[in-house]
Amino acid sequence: MTVTSLPGWWWPKGRYSRHQEVAMLVNVYTGDQIRAAEKPLLDTGYGPALMGRAAYGLAHHIAHHHSSARGRGLYGARITALIGPGNNGGDGLYALAHLARRGAAVAAVLTRDRAHPEGLQAFRAAGGRVVDHIPPSTEVLVDAVVGTGFRGDFVRPQVPGLEILNDDAALRPLVVACDLPSGVNADTGAAGEGVIAADLSVTFGGMKQGLIAGRGGTLSGMLHTVPIGLERHLPKTPVRLTSVQEPTNVSSPLPTDHKYSRGVLHLVAGSSAFPGAALLTAGAAVSTGVGMVVLQAPEAVRSRVISAYPEVVGVPPSSTPAAMDRSDGVVIGPGLGDQPQLLSEAEAVLEHVLESGTACVLDASGLGLIRDQLRRRGGLSTNVLITPHVGEARRIAVMLRDRVLASMLDSGSAKADPVEAARRVAGSLDCSVLLKGSTTVVASPQGEVLLHRAQAPGLATAGTGDVLSGILGALCATQEQDWLTVAAQGVSMHTAAVQRIDPEGRGRFGASAVVRAMG
Ligand SMILES: NC(=O)C1=CN([C@@H]2O[C@H](COP(=O)(O)OP(=O)(O)OC[C@H]3O[C@@H](n4cnc5c(N)ncnc54)[C@H](O)[C@@H]3O)[C@@H](O)[C@H]2O)[C@@H](O)CC1
Ligand SMILES: Nc1ncnc2c1ncn2[C@@H]1O[C@H](COP(=O)(O)OP(=O)(O)O)[C@@H](O)[C@H]1O
Structure with a gap:
């Protein structure tokens, strides 16, 4: 049979x-x-x-x-x-x-x-x-x-x-x-x-x-x-x-490549409250394979990240969009926290991304920037992938004043429907959505959906989302693919790294171990 x-x-x-x-x-x-x-x-x-x-x-x-x-x-x-x-x-x-x-x-x-x-x-x-x-x-x-x-x-x-x-x-x-x-x-x-x-x-x-x-x-x-x-x-x-297997369709470097042709990733991540998020995101991006990682962050965060990953190039949080001229991909949000100054600098980067069409992953505190974009533009844009967990998606439902969406996100309710919820957010914001959880749901604004069941509850530990952002950012900077393909590759790599360090599913690892297992 x-x-x-x-x-x-x-x-x-x-x-x-x-x-x-x-x-x-x-x-x-x-x-x-x-x-x-x-x-x-x-x-x-x-x-x-x-x-x-x-x-x-x-x-x-x-x-x-x-x-x-x-x-x-x-x-x-x-x-x-x-x-x-x-x-x-x-x-x-x-x-x-x-x-x-x-x-x-x-x-x-x-x-x-x-x-x-x-x-x-x-x-x-x-x-x-x-x-x-x-x-x-x-x-x-x-x-x-x-x-x-x-x-x-x-x-x-x-x-x-x-x-x-x-x-x-x-x-x-x-x-x-x-x-x-x-x-x-x-x-x-x-x-x-x-x-x-x-x-x-x-x-x-x-x-x-x-x-x-x-x-x-x-x-x-x-x-x-x-x-x-x-x-x-x-x-x-x-x-x-x-599949949860290591994806086979990620491009490898060519003999003719140089650092710029392999993609430049611009990260807006980390704050005095959450420097570790920038470390995890940058580390995951470096380990995924990308031509260059540029980190826009406060000095204290930059020096911590650079001492762990000397290959990362630091720029101050107040950098003008010119600092992004060579960027092929952007990640905004991991560990940004709630400092108004950092958020408004991140907002300037998001504005630039929306104008230029550069591929951008919006995660964690970066998701709070959606509220203003809803006011200004009525949504985001198809070059953006947002990566909320369910709690963050509920906050987006509030921003959208969408009660039906909120009930779809309530896992205890008979109306719980994460697939339709992700589709609805993607349609409302005109961007792609990666809804995190034990099963990850990725939806495009056209209604296509990709499901990924990691079967790795050990991933439910702080910082693994930051790792995923780094992976997704590196992948979108390195290759020209649609978000569903990038997301499929990214979540499969994320899970495959866990499979290497924790084949028995004991859950005794932290997010840093996932980064180390990426290489
Ligand atoms: N239609 C077909 O020819 C085929 C059906 N298949 C099987 O048939 C299943 C569907 O068969 P049915 O349409 O007969 O439906 P089910 O056998 O899934 O359920 C219908 C029965 O369950 C009871 N029921 C409904 N809601 C209930 C609830 N909340 N609590 C307790 N009992 C409840 C109803 O009284 C009804 O008699 C499929 O899941 C699959 O296993 C397979 O044999 C493949 C072919
Ligand atoms: N029970 C679970 N089983 C499998 N994967 C999970 C489970 N819970 C969370 N994850 C995954 O772990 C990651 C957690 O991300 P997130 O909640 O953003 O964490 P953080 O913000 O601390 O980095 C996501 O990729 C999510 O899909």
Whole structure:
């Protein structure tokens, strides 16, 4: 069976061997797009065939992951499924029937008084038992309560024995979600408290946005897509997923290059309160490979940065735009703080950038400059990439007086929708947006979206955003690419550096270590 395996290089419980991923950019669909693609096939009687392929793929991945987690074959493996009333439950039942025929001891808990009749029949015929609790010896728990048919709120079924989910990692069963963890919104990733976090999600027909975005991205675990024959019917999607691998499409220096042809990056970063941010941004830019890094910052910041990176050229914060004449890329904001003088000097640089069209990354305190630009120009410009985290994006929602946007950014809300939020900010400000978080969402003003699921929660440490700004700045100064390409390269490099220093996902590193791992 052909499958597309997605990022799995790091795994929290350390139970699996490293997984090779294959795809560089994968199309991502909403639940409705998948359902629409299924429709012509269902209308012409192919429903059972689709379900057959889905169930076979699910069984295949359960068997594979069980044997890599336990180090033995399927014979005698104790597999229990939570089965809902719809086709998602049907997939689960047929998958268990396959596994029973390969010698597994399978059981199903029916969470409602009805279940997919043919699936139930196949399950029973294969020797499956319907039980009213989760046997404590369960090694694999399959979540097939509800898939893309999920509507409203999800309440975790009250099934005796589910407490085994609270066991220590070594005892806990492997949790496999059928299509997606029950209760995750397939489009947005919004999810309530009752959702059972999966170690592995096996999804059918195409990668669903809800498995990557928002809370869904943190609940879905390792991802596999099982092709079920929808490919021809799937629409062109503007949403793609990056790989976490080191990008291969970043230009290397040519024998004919000189420092100016390799790009000059102008950084407006650092203040007496936050000199470290300038160090991290400059260090990351130098290590990414760029012809020259120019740092516009107060004297104390410059001397600290230059003592660590003597190759950086310092200019005072009051420099005129002439200091930027040779700049191919600009980063404004890391560690600027809130000193009015520094901010007004940064504003002059931003004005110059907006006039000249030089590629510019606007981050951290630099994002506060958007307010004035909204007043002056009604937004920014397509040569700008803004890189807010969710808190900063909420402040942008306030600047835009956009309540809908604010609710999309509220991760606890059923309306949470980071993909649409990033698109909305990009459209409103006419610039590209990189919304940081456990899944990074990059959106262009034209509505194209790129998702990156780092699966590296150790990145949640101060200063890693400054490192990312330095990487993005260096990349945009070195090569002429659209922001989506630069962002895909940048986030992949950022994550790949973490992969090198922290392959086990222990999180015992700081942002400086990420810079050191860049080279
Ligand atoms: N349409 C098809 O032919 C295919 C569908 N497939 C599977 O079918 C799933 C979709 O099937 P369905 O459309 O039957 O929908 P689901 O099985 O996902 O959900 C529908 C059922 O879940 C219940 N439900 C809805 N919201 C709920 C909530 N908040 N809490 C608890 N229960 C809730 C409903 O009562 C309904 O009976 C996909 O996720 C996938 O697993 C696959 O077999 C591939 C082919
Ligand atoms: N839970 C997480 N999992 C993976 N990556 C994360 C997580 N939390 C944050 N990150 C990443 O870490 C970086 C943090 O950036 P930011 O919040 O701007 O930090 P700082 O301002 O301290 O530099 C971003 O690239 C973000 O995507």
